[in-house]
Amino acid sequence: MSGGSQTFRDLIHDVRTNLRTLGKRAVLTLLGVVMGSCSVVALINIGHNAAEEAAAIFQGMGVDTLVAQVSNAADTRQTSPLPAGITQLRNKVPDLVNIAPVALMGNSVTFKGRDISIQLIGSTPPLKQALGLEVHEGRFLSEFDDQATHAVIGRQLADELSSAGTPVRIGDTLRVQHALFQVIGVLHPRFASAIAPFDPNTSMFIPLQGVSRLQAWAPVTHVFARAPGARPIGSVASDFKHGLRQLFPGQDIDVLVPQQIIDGLSQQNRTFTYLLAALAGISLITSGVGVMNVMLMSIAQRRREIGLRMAMGARPRDIRNLFMIEALTLTTFGALTGAILGVGLALIYARVSGWSFALSPMSVPxxxxxxxxxxxxxxxxxxxxxxxxxxxxxxREDE
Structure with missing residues (x-):
């Protein structure tokens, strides 16, 4: 074959022949590239799905939801904001809707002799929209339940109370301390929000005024609201905080904004993903060193062949291209195989972890x-x- 007139087809044929000659060394080099590419794709996808899963926990409550935590100083005995106070807050911050004060307390509920520790939530009807709660059976609290002994329970709590063999039905009576509450609704199962101080699935919701039946002082611990308007939620949160300070004088107010937490979480997850990609890059560099070693060994064994090609008219760039195409063939096949394997491993990891799998757009490229x-x-x-x-x-050196 004449090096000066060598066609691309001839070049590819030579590459295939030389790779077969390398034998096990080529296979080991190929495995290194496969593992390097697999590591990059798998780790990026695992980091991407971890970020999506974490963000979903916050987004489950809604990015336009605001949560204000009230300090409840010991010398402050205001049990709940008056309806006039809520109206005043709504007038001062017209961007807020579904304002719902919450009194949170730990307690236990008894049904048919079965006693379970719960989180008892005293609140108002707007809490349903503020938290995005859905009723599976019955109904949620209404404004007509203020003085009633009605209760709405989470799906998981209903299942736990029913495990004794008697299912909890609408109209059944639950006992909390000395008070009896009638079940009027069961919530639909949902993800617990990381920003909410309670899990709706295991909680019991009663009218805010009903908390006073259980203890003399029932302080409001949180206030939920939504800001679905076009105004920046950070500005609304600032006005919300200022209005609550007037509604709860002498108490510290801390407002949490899910969107800000999601943005910070996304930034942290991007940094974490970059770190994983950097770790995977180390394995790629290792595989690259393997490619170089195999190519150097191949050149040492084929010095006479290289000399014959040059003596027959092959130009330096022809020799260079021959070995570059060999390296390209090895790495391309290994990269494609590793990418497929990496996606598969990331998918398996997501399934084992109970996550929903979403392919990161940049992972494979x-x-x-x-x-x-x-x-x-x-x-x-x-x-x-x-x-x-x-x-x-x-x-001469090969003689």
Whole structure:
């Protein structure tokens, strides 16, 4: 074959022949590239799905929801904001809707002789919209239940109370301390929000005024509201905090904004993903060193062949291209195989962790591209070394 007139088809044929000659060394190098590409794709997807899962916990309550925590100083005995106070707050901050004060307390509920520890939530009807709660059976609290002994329970709590063999039905009576409450609704199961101080699935909701039946002082611990308007939620949160300070004089108010937490969480997860990608890059560099070692060994074994090609008219760039295509073939096949394996491993990890799997858009291109770039970079030096050999020296050293 004449090096000066070598066609691309001839070049590919030579590459295939040379790779078969490398045998086990080529396979080991290929495995290194596969593992490097697999690590990049798998780790990026795992980090991406971890970020999506964490963000979903916050978004389950709604990004336009605001949660204000009230300090409840010991010398302050206001049990709940008056309706006039809520109206005043709504007038001062017209962007707020579904304002719902909450009195949170730990307690236990008894049903048919079965006693379970719960979180007791005293609140008002707007809490349903503020938290995005859905009723599975019955109804939620209404304004007509203020003086009634009605209760709405979470789905998980209903299941736990029913485990004694007698299911909880609408109209059944639950006992909390010395008070009896009638079940009027059961909530639909939902993700527990990381920003809410309670889990709706295991909680019992009663009218805010009903908390006074259980203890003399029932302080409001939180106030929920939504800000669905176009105004920046940070500005609304500032006005919300200022209005609550007037409604709860002498108490510290801390307003949490889910969107701000989500943004901060997303930034942290991006940093975490970059860290995982950097760790995967180490394995890619290791595989690149393997490519370079195999190419150098191949050149050492084929010095006479290189000398013959040059003596027959092959140009240095032809020799360089021959070895670069060998490196490209190895790394491309390994990168594609590793990307497929990486997606599969990330999918398995998500299933085992109970996550919903979503493919990161950049994982596969980055995994394949980085593996090819690393392989070509480490294959460049051996290719250039081969192209700089002198035909006479190569033939003489092989004799």
């Amino acid at each position: 980055l995994g394949i591209g980085s593996a090819i770039v690393v392989g070509m970079f480490f294959g460049l030096y051996p290719a250039l070394s081969a192209s700089r050999l002198q035909p006479v020296e190569a033939l």
